Amino acid sequence: MATSDATPGVDPIAAAISAVIDPLIENEKVIAAGYAERTRLLAELDRLGHEPRIIAGLCGDPVESGRNDPDTGAHGPAWDDEELARRCMAAEAAGALRVKASTAGILVFNAVRLTDQLPQFHAALARGSITWGHALKMLDLTDGVPEEILPAFETKVLPAAEKLTSTQFVRVAGRILERMHPVPLQTRADAGFVTRRLLLRPDADGMAWLNAYLKAEDAQAIYDRLSRIAATLDTDSTPAPGADPASADPASTDPTGTGPTGTGEPRTKDQRRADAYRDLLLDGVGPAGLGHGIRGTVHLTVPALTLLGRSDEPAILEGYGPIDPETARRIAGTATSWSRILTHPETGCRLSMGRDQYTPPADMRRYLDARDQTCQGIGCTRRATLSEIDHTRPWNTGGPTDVDNLVHLCTPCHRLKHQSSFSTNQGPGGTLTWTTPSGRKYTSAPANTDPTTYDPATLGTATNDPATNTPTTYDSPPPTPINPAPSPPQRSSSDAPPPF
Numbered sequence: 001m002a003t004s005d006a007t008p009g010v011d012p013i014a015a016a017i018s019a020v021i022d023p024l025i026e027n028e029k030v031i032a033a034g035y036a037e038r039t040r041l042l043a044e045l046d047r048l049g050h051e052p053r054i055i056a057g058l059c060g061d062p063v064e065s066g067r068n069d070p071d072t073g074a075h076g077p078a079w080d081d082e083e084l085a086r087r088c089m090a091a092e093a094a095g096a097l098r099v100k101a102s103t104a105g106i107l108v109f110n111a112v113r114l115t116d117q118l119p120q121f122h123a124a125l126a127r128g129s130i131t132w133g134h135a136l137k138m139l140d141l142t143d144g145v146p147e148e149i150l151p152a153f154e155t156k157v158l159p160a161a162e163k164l165t166s167t168q169f170v171r172v173a174g175r176i177l178e179r180m181h182p183v184p185l186q187t188r189a190d191a192g193f194v195t196r197r198l199l200l201r202p203d204a205d206g207m208a209w210l211n212a213y214l215k216a217e218d219a220q221a222i223y224d225r226l227s228r229i230a231a232t233l234d235t236d237s238t239p240a241p242g243a244d245p246a247s248a249d250p251a252s253t254d255p256t257g258t259g260p261t262g263t264g265e266p267r268t269k270d271q272r273r274a275d276a277y278r279d280l281l282l283d284g285v286g287p288a289g290l291g292h293g294i295r296g297t298v299h300l301t302v303p304a305l306t307l308l309g310r311s312d313e314p315a316i317l318e319g320y321g322p323i324d325p326e327t328a329r330r331i332a333g334t335a336t337s338w339s340r341i342l343t344h345p346e347t348g349c350r351l352s353m354g355r356d357q358y359t360p361p362a363d364m365r366r367y368l369d370a371r372d373q374t375c376q377g378i379g380c381t382r383r384a385t386l387s388e389i390d391h392t393r394p395w396n397t398g399g400p401t402d403v404d405n406l407v408h409l410c411t412p413c414h415r416l417k418h419q420s421s422f423s424t425n426q427g428p429g430g431t432l433t434w435t436t437p438s439g440r441k442y443t444s445a446p447a448n449t450d451p452t453t454y455d456p457a458t459l460g461t462a463t464n465d466p467a468t469n470t471p472t473t474y475d476s477p478p479p480t481p482i483n484p485a486p487s488p489p490q491r492s493s494s495d496a497p498p499p500f
């Protein structure tokens with residue numbers, strides 16, 4: 001007689017699936033509770049930044065920072081206590097969590113909002129009845145909403161969050177908020193229009209995202225127009241908008257017009273829509289001649305052997321990183337100007353270009369631009385060409401104007417170094433070690449650090465003991481201190497953050 005291990009009355013298929021789903025549900029609750037605890041700790045970090053004793057300890061040298069000299073403008077106007085504490089705490093969190101300081105600032109800001117303004121959602125997150133995704137949707141939805149209606153709104157929508165997906169929830173909660181919001185929609189739309197902007201976000205494989213934040217009707221109209229244009233490009237023999245068929249480069253496009261991939265396959269509608277978007281922006285002219293005669297420019301560092309086709313070493317696109325050799329050679333073929341930078345024939349390390357003067361000369365600045373690529377602050381990815389050059393050992397204390405004592409810091413990071421108790425120490429190849437007020441150390445390394453002095457084995461370990469001198473290094477560009485804040489940031493034209 002055949003036997004079975006199945007329990008009578010129990011579906012073996014359901015039991016097998018439940019054996020995975022049940023712990024998965026419990027795991028999600030643990031994850032939610034972890035987010036809730038991180039939120040609590042970040043909010044506590046913000047509260048520490050408001051204590052007088054902590055603020056006093058965060059202040060840097062009063063002479064160097066200019067805090068006691070209202071006439072000094074050496075490093076920009078001195079931050080007030082609230083701004084100084086906010087930036088210091090965000091930089092501490094960025095190093096600890098290994099995120100961009102802009103991200104850390106948003107985390108701190110949202111942590112304060114979630115714990116103080118939305119305590120019911122924070123409690124629900126802690127017990128696992130909602131996910132972190134629900135909490136983020138609620139934070140986005142209530143951004144700028146008057147605080148007096150938040151308790152009633154939170155009570156009304158929490159049951160929906162505990163039953164629906166985060167996407168379903170935000171749709172339901174959005175309609176409820178419209179009925180409860182005391183500010184007219186037109187007023188809010190006018191305020192939103194002021195925040196329109198364009199964002200560039202590098203991605204993998206030589207690609208990047210270009211996102212525009214526009215009025216909804218404009219964005220919808222643009223997307224619809226691109227879709228209509230894409231629909232007209234049913235055959236790849238149809239020239240793209242703004243393109244001159246006679247000037248097509250056969251080396252950069254294949255016979256079907258699919259671009260540099262050379263696949264020979266027809267383009268999808270998504271590809272045709274993206275191609276139309278690119279061609280209109282690169283070559284198109286707007287109303288009243290807007291854009292006429294204006295061409296976008298890129299800065300590219302190409303190894304000479306790659307340019308000659310004798311090496312496949314990637315080129316470096318400023319603001320992005322490595323790009324494929326074929327694209328580099330195609331761009332180089334249209335270059336209008338060149339700057340030569342001598343490199344070591346084996347390691348590729350830039351040769352020394354020392355000078356004995358305070359202001360780095362143009363050739364030294366070009367060398368530093370090529371070496372650093374980005375600001376070397378804790379969490380900074382702002383381009384070097386948009387940053388300032390700092391003497392790690394101050395000039396007025398004997399620091400030389402030498403590539404081993406110079407490093408790029410964007411304006412916020414430069415101020416953080418000079419106006420707070422953060423300190424820096426420069427190592428070989430431009431590596432910069434920051435020591436935070438908590439005693440932790442974080443090291444950023446330029447993208448073009450000399451391979452002979454750069455040890456990837458040291459990457460990814462955090463120094464949690466303030467007594468140790470071992471720096472923390474990361475294998476990705478460090479995060480950017482862009483106005484991290486538990487309160488609206490102070491911002492000037494010279495202090496504008498990068499978009500990512």
